Amino acid sequence: MPEPRYNHEELIRLASTLLQKTGLAEERARIVAETLTEADLMGHSTHGLALLPAYLKEIETGGMAVEGEPELVQDQGAAITWDGRYLPGPWLMHKAIGLALERAAQHPVVTMVIRRSHHIACLAAYPERATRQGLLMILSCSDPINKTVAPFGGLEAVYSPNPIAAGIPTQGGPIIIDVSTSTTANGLVVQKYRAGERLPHPWLLDSQGRPTDDPAAFFGEPPATILPLGGLDAGYKGFALGLLVEALANGLGGYGRAAHPNQWGSSVFLQVLNPGAFGGLEYFRKEMNSLAEACLSSPATEGGPPVRLPGHRALALREEQRENGVRLYPGIAAALEENAVRYGMGMPEPYA
Numbered sequence: 001m002p003e004p005r006y007n008h009e010e011l012i013r014l015a016s017t018l019l020q021k022t023g024l025a026e027e028r029a030r031i032v033a034e035t036l037t038e039a040d041l042m043g044h045s046t047h048g049l050a051l052l053p054a055y056l057k058e059i060e061t062g063g064m065a066v067e068g069e070p071e072l073v074q075d076q077g078a079a080i081t082w083d084g085r086y087l088p089g090p091w092l093m094h095k096a097i098g099l100a101l102e103r104a105a106q107h108p109v110v111t112m113v114i115r116r117s118h119h120i121a122c123l124a125a126y127p128e129r130a131t132r133q134g135l136l137m138i139l140s141c142s143d144p145i146n147k148t149v150a151p152f153g154g155l156e157a158v159y160s161p162n163p164i165a166a167g168i169p170t171q172g173g174p175i176i177i178d179v180s181t182s183t184t185a186n187g188l189v190v191q192k193y194r195a196g197e198r199l200p201h202p203w204l205l206d207s208q209g210r211p212t213d214d215p216a217a218f219f220g221e222p223p224a225t226i227l228p229l230g231g232l233d234a235g236y237k238g239f240a241l242g243l244l245v246e247a248l249a250n251g252l253g254g255y256g257r258a259a260h261p262n263q264w265g266s267s268v269f270l271q272v273l274n275p276g277a278f279g280g281l282e283y284f285r286k287e288m289n290s291l292a293e294a295c296l297s298s299p300a301t302e303g304g305p306p307v308r309l310p311g312h313r314a315l316a317l318r319e320e321q322r323e324n325g326v327r328l329y330p331g332i333a334a335a336l337e338e339n340a341v342r343y344g345m346g347m348p349e350p351y352a
Helices: 008-021 026-041 049-061 089-103 186-195 215-219 231-253 281-296 312-324 332-342
Strands: 071-075 079-083 109-117 136-142 164-168 175-179 266-273
Touching: 008 026, 008 049, 008 332, 026 049, 026 089, 026 312, 049 332, 079 089, 089 109, 089 266, 109 231, 136 231, 175 312, 186 215, 231 266
Parallel strands: 079 109
Antiparallel strands: 071 079, 109 266, 136 164, 136 266, 164 175
């Protein structure tokens, strides 16, 4: 039986109300709720409303701050550093992107780093805001307390999955990239473990150095690690990209693993580039559109699906689910209902 569908605005209202009941101001709660729901609309179920129970717990226990503003560490005009003070990550990102887009009117490239942000949810939910203005966005983050990825050739985890995202404007829809520098994200391993399912591929390396698709190994003692992107064959490439994210997020932010943090959070690197200040926006759009068309016209492998550009499936799914309702991944609705009942609320009625 297929999972029920829910109206996305009702899911946003539910999430926003729960966040407010735990102490988050209305505007901030709405932004966090919209960001989480956007992830589910785009099919990123591990980084959407599945995170809401953990966010609520973080607010209740003081791990996520609810009041105040980010601290300005440095402002060089085109380079800004914030201390996020563990304020809600999606709200900090909304605020940071707004500032970066504003500064892009004066500076060809604007770079922001945020240290001690709380978790920022799904990276794919952010870049389209820049592409609508004809700007290129690059975004990455690292969780300096999290160690689940081992360096290529190693067995002991050192760093986090360290995703890289980007938004690229074209003459049509944008290209939206969101990939981990590891073979998979922590969230998918946890999701499959809770569902009693295997991973799609042997993306983990157990403590004996054997690849496995069993997510239970991730929770063993000693735990399995997530392989760098590229796996056993080309994982040195993913390892290199993971180190790059560590430098951009933790290094530039001035706070990372060397500080031995004890809170769940994110170090964030955000960059906005204005093509108009380089070869020109019109040519940039033309170039990327030409490349996109060439990729899409490439013949598919025998029996395989046609080529699709990064983000296009997610954007199409978002529009379909806005129209017909969001189908939540199994288990998410039950977790939301449990928290709703705890605060004297009910779940939205699913579509018939």
